[in-house]
Amino acid sequence: MNGDVANSLDSNTIGSLVTQFGTPLMVLDCDVVRQQYRALQDALPNVELHYALKPLPHPAVVRTLLAEGAYFDLATNGEVDLVQSVGVPSERTIQTHPIKRDSDIQHALRYGCTVFVVDNVNELEKFIPYRDQVELLLRVSFPNADVLADLSKKFGCKPEQALELITHAFDLGIRIKGLSFHVGSQTRSGDKYAIAISRCNEIMQQVTDAGLPVLSTLDIGGGFPVQYTADVLPISIFCEPIRQALNVLPETVRVIAEPGRYLVAPSVTNIASVMGQAERNGQTWYYLDDGIYGSFSGLMFDEAKYETKSVKQSNEVYSSVLAGPTCDSIDVISDNIMLPKLNNGDLIVSTMMGAYCSCTATDFNFFKKADVIVMGEETVFDSNSISA
Template sequence: MANSALDFSAFSPSALSAEETQLIEASVAQFGAPLLLLDCDVVRQQYRALAAALPNVTLHFALKPLPHEAVVRTLLAEGASFDLATSGEVDLVASQGVPADKTIHTHPIKRDSDIRDALAYGCTVFVVDNLNELEKFIPYKDEVELLVRLSFRNAEAFADLSKKFGCSPELAITIITKAKQLGIRIKGLSFHVGSQTSSPQKYVDAILACKIVMEQVVALGLPALSTLDIGGGFPVSYAKQVTPIDEFCAPINTALASLPETVQVLAEPGRFIVAPAVMSVVSVMGQAEREGKIWYYLDDGIYGSFSGLMFDEANYPIVTVNQDTLCYPSVLAGPTCDSIDVVAEHIMLPKLTNGDLIVARMMGAYTSATATDFNFFKRAQTVILNEVCIAEQKLG
C-alpha cells in the first residue's frame, strides 16, 4: 500500500488528459506496475452524491466490493455507517475506530461464531430470512435486534441477490410471529433488489410490498416495525451511461414518503461509492500476432484486478497512454498460463510496444476484492490518493 498526493478526480471518462498521464507515469515510475490508483476524493464525492439523492436515508457502506482501510477511514470522516457480513469485516471496521453503533450485520446465514464476534465488537443488529436462522439468536435474545429480509427477484440486475437470500412476505410474517413467541425483537425488514439495478421501479415495488407487511404486522397485534433497509444496487456507468443518481432516487424517495414517519430507512451502497474511485494501470509484458490480431500480454488479468470480468460482468472502460489515432484489432490477455485469462478479445488499439501502459477505469468494485495470487503473479499494489480531503488541503 502506498500514498500519493496526485489527483485524478476531475478527469473525463474518455481519453487520458495530460494531468492524468502525468499521474499514471509518475506512479509507475515510483511503484512499478500493475497498480490500482484509489482516489479517496472520488469516494467522498460518490458518498455525498448518494446522501443528497436519499436525504432521509442512513447510508451503511457495504464493505464487500472494496474492503480497504482508506475507504473506511474516508467514509467514517464523512459520517457514514457500515454494513458488515463477516467477522473479517468486523475486524476491519474495529481496527479503524468505527463505533459499533454505526454498523449492522446483514449476512442472512451466520455461524454462531459470527454472531458472537459481532456482539463482542458491539454490533447488535442482524438479518435473518428463515426460521432456522432465527433460532440461532435464542441464546442472544436480550442483546439483539433483527431485520427480516424479503426476496424480490430481479433478472435485470448484474447479480440477482434475491435468488440466494430473502423470504416471501408470508414467511416473513411467520418469522416475526415466531420471534415474538421466542422473545426475540424484530426491528424491521430489509431487501436487496440486486447489484447494478437499472430501474428504480424495483425499489419502489419492494418498498410498497414491505409497507404492506408492516401493516399486516400491526393488524396481527405484533410489535410495530421501526426500520426498513432498502439494500444497495444503485447503478454506476461502465461502458454505457446510467440514469443520474438524483433522478434515479426520485421515485424511491416518493415511495419512502408513504411509510409511517416513525420508520427509519437504511441503505447498503457498495459499488456506487467505490467503483469510480479506482483506476487500474497495467503494462505490456509481451506481444504476438495470432489470427490477424495482435495479442498484448499484460501484467494483470482475470485472476487479478480484472476478476470482475469473470464474477461481476462489468465492462471496464479501457484506454492506452499511447493515444495514436491509428488502431488495429487487438486482444488483451492476462499474465497467467491459463487460456481463459483474457481481458478483452475484440478491442481496437494503437500499436503498442513492450512496457507501454494501459488504463482501465471504474475498477473500484469487485476487482481487488476478488483478485487472487494464481500462478504466483502478485496482486496489483494499491496507491492511495487524496486521503486528506483536497478542500482541507486548500484550507491548510
C-alpha cells in the same frame, strides 16, 4: 456524478506512480468515494447510508466514509475486524449476512454490533441465547430478473411468510425491529425498490394489526447502479421512484440502505504494462502484467464493463487483443480493442475498477496482485503497509 477517476490521472501522474511503485497498480482516489457518497446522499436525503464493504474492503475507503458520516454494513468477521481497526463506533454498524455461524454472532457482539439480519426459522432460533442483546431485521425476498445479480434467489423469505416469522420471534422473546430487502446488483430502475417498499409497508401494517411490536426500521439494501455503460440513469433520476415510495411510509420509520458498488466502482484506476507481444491471426496480442486472474477478475465474476485505453496516443489504431500474464488460455481481457502500436513497457489504463476487482483478485500462477495506491487522503502511500 459518475466520478471517473481517470480524469484525475494525467500522463505525468501515471508515469510518476509507475516509476515509484511499478506495475500493476490499482489507484484508489478517495475524492471520488466522497463525491459518490455525497451524490447518493443528495438523491436519498433521509436515508442512512451503510457502506457494504464487500466490493472494496479497504481501510482508506472506510476512513473516508466514516469522516463523511457514513454507517457500515458488515457480513463477515473479517469486515468486523476491519472497521474495528479503523475506529468505527460499533453503533454505526449492522451485520447483514442472513446465514451465520454462532461464532459469527459472538464475534460481532464482542465488537458491539447488535443488529443482525435473518430470513428463516433456523437462523432466527440461533439468536435465542442472545435475545436480550440483539435486534433483528427480517429479510424479505423480491425476485428481480432484470439485474446483474438477483440476490433474492439466495436470500430472503417470501412476503407472505413474514408475519408468521415475526410472530414466532415474538413468541421466542426476540425483537424484530424491522424489514430488509435487496433488489439486486446494477438494478436498471428505481421502480423495483418502490414496489418492494410498498409491499414492506403493507407487512409493517399487518404486524401492527396483529398486535405485535411496531416495526421501526426498513433497510432498502443496495444495488444502486454505476455508469459502466451510457444507458444507466443518473442517480438522482434513478432514485426518484424510491423517494416517492419512501414518502408514503410512517414518519417514525428509520430508513437505511446498503450501497457498495455505487460508492467505490468509479474510484479505482488500473495501470498495467505490456510484458510482451505477438502477431496472431492478423491481430497484435499484448500480454499485460495484470489480467483475468488478477484485477480484471470482474470480467469473469461480475460482468462489469471497464473503459480501457493506452497511455500512448496515436491517430493510427489497430484491432488488438489484451491478454493477462498467466499461462491459462482464458486469461484474455479483450479480444478486439483498437490500440496504437505499442512497445514492451507501454502502459494500459482501465477505469471503473473499484468494485469486485481487487477483492476477487488472486495470485494464480504466482503473478502478484496489483498494489493498491491511495490518493486523496493526506498523502499518497502504498496500502500494503496498512494493518487491517
